[in-house]
Amino acid sequence: MIRGSMGQPEGLGTQAGNTLTLQGGFWSRQFTGVCCTIDGCDSETIEQDCDSINGTWYADTSCEEIDCDLFDCPDINGDGTVNVSDLLIVIAYWGSPGSPADVNEDGIVDVSDLLMVVGNWGPCE
Ligand SMILES: [Ca+2]
Numbered sequence: 001m002i003r004g005s006m007g008q009p010e011g012l013g014t015q016a017g018n019t020l021t022l023q024g025g026f027w028s029r030q031f032t033g034v035c036c037t038i039d040g041c042d043s044e045t046i047e048q049d050c051d052s053i054n055g056t057w058y059a060d061t062s063c064e065e066i067d068c069d070l071f072d073c074p075d076i077n078g079d080g081t082v083n084v085s086d087l088l089i090v091i092a093y094w095g096s097p098g099s100p101a102d103v104n105e106d107g108i109v110d111v112s113d114l115l116m117v118v119g120n121w122g123p124c125e
């Protein structure tokens with residue numbers, strides 16, 4: 001098993017699209033996601049590389065489709081701080097599609113959005 005020694009525990013965050021395939025006896029890595037960091041969006045990354053630079057990785061998308069600024073500061077109610085108010089909005093819209101609480105813009109409010117709020121706790125810069 002390649003995975004499991006670093007990064008988030010299984011079941012937390014986005015694990016979809018992680019692709020390690022055995023081809024012709026060699027492990028080949030497929031670049032099927034993008035990585036949002038405080039510096040912006042990196043295209044053609046894999047999850048492990050993104051984890052190593054403390055980025056947030058998204059499968060099967062492109063930098064054109066993702067707004068990384070929101071990832072740096074998921075301030076849902078726009079008061080300049082990520083705090084319990086934003087957390088409560090995520091909980092209030094849990095499972096809802098098309099909500100402003102869908103901070104990672106994957107179409108649903110779920111644990112990924114919750115983790116982004118918790119992981120960016122505090123004033124926006
Ligand atoms: Ca806020």
Ligand SMILES: [Ca+2]
Nearest residue numbers: 102106108113
């Ligand atoms: Ca989401």
